[in-house]
Every structure is written in C-alpha cells, then in structure tokens.
Amino acid sequence: MHTISLRAFSIALACFASVPLSAQYTSITTAESALSSDSLKIEWPKTVWFGKHKIKIGPYASCVLKTGITSSSNKVQVGDHEELMSKEPYKVELEDSLHRKFIADGHWFRTSGTWTQSNSLLLDLLNTGIEEETYSPDPSDLEILSAEIHQEGDPDHIWELKVKRIQSTGVILEELDAFLSNGVRIILIEGPVALEGTGDQGYRSETAYYAFVENGIVLARVNRSISAIAFAKETPDITRSLLLAAAINL
16 A cells, blocks of 8 residues: 655655666556446557647547657756766647547656767778668666646646656666646656566467555556556546546556
C-alpha cells in the first residue's frame, strides 16, 4: 500500500531528477481482480500527416496527438550533472463522450549516443579521404517526460505529469519517478508490470502495462504498447478522461 504525505511528495518533486539507473520491474500492490472489465481499445491511425495522429478510444473518447520537430543537444539537469538530450514537443487534445476536453502539453527528453569520426592509419595511407564513424550508445539510457494537463475552460487547475524511465525498456525505477498530481491528489504511475494471459489459440501470452495508483488503489492500467486501457469500477468518469490524456503518450 502506498501512503505518501504531501511533504514527502514535495521533497520528491524537488529531487525528481536524481535516481540510480539500475533497471528492475516494479509490481502492483492491489489485486488484479480489483479491476473491472471496463476496457477500452485505443485505435491508432494507419496514416499520420505532419506528426498529427487522430486516435479513437472505443465509444468513450477521441483525441488528437501532435508531435513537433525534435531538437538535439539540449542541456537537461539530471541529479548533480547535465545531460545532453534530444527534445520532442507533443500535445494531446482529448474529448470524451460528455464533450469534456482535456489538453496535455509537454516535452519528451531522451539521451542519445554519439558518433565520432576519425581517420584510420590505413585510410591515411591510401589517401582516400574517407573517415570512419564509431557509434557509442549513451550509458544512462534515460527518458524524461514533463507535461501539464488541464480541462478546457479551467486553465488554472493544472495537473503536472512527470515520468522518468529507462528508455530501452520503459522501466520506471522508483516510486516517485512517475506521477500525476494537482498539488492535492497524487496518482503514481508504476510499471511496466508483466501480466500473463491466454491467447485466442490457447497459448500463454505476456503483456506489459503501466498502472495508475492512488492511495494504494489501482485506478487504471494501460497496455505499454498503448493499444488498450482498463479502468477500475470505482474510477469516476472525469478521472478516466484525465488518465487517458496522460496515458496516450506513454
């Protein structure tokens, strides 16, 4: 069970950028049976024009995801040092079946490897003028999301979305490395957690998903490939729309 005071949350928020990078999977503390069959399929478009994705979420909602031009070599403070990271802006505009609109606006920061060029002795002797390129992957393998979400018509009621995870695996390392908060409520994001099941042909399959957890209660879980989201029976509709706006770019 997760019980987090606002004071502890404030300290964690201030220290958001400091975390050891040793990958391991986290687990959900609430039984899977607590989740209902309120599952929605997230239908991604087959064609994307100029970074604009038109997405349908069952009969519940529709949204548009817009991604911008990625820039490189942005200095981002991570713990006690700066990382050079690429920066990709994005925006989600979601409208649910009750015509409530939620807008998420933020950026993904990602570390990337480096290419180094050098003339080898053999190439120098041959006088070819060709340079060798060597790629070195970034050892931190880090991905950071920072965004704000608000309901249209209520721009002062802001939810902060923060995610820090291993880029290659999607693993969130520490409890407060990923969360959604308006300063009063704190919804943790855990995962990816493996869930075993049986496929249509009778074979066993495993799906990784993220869980949204508030006060130890799982509100929803979203397939890591972002193809479906399932809600607990008790999760209010307006919270579901908020979580969808947060989940669509996970």
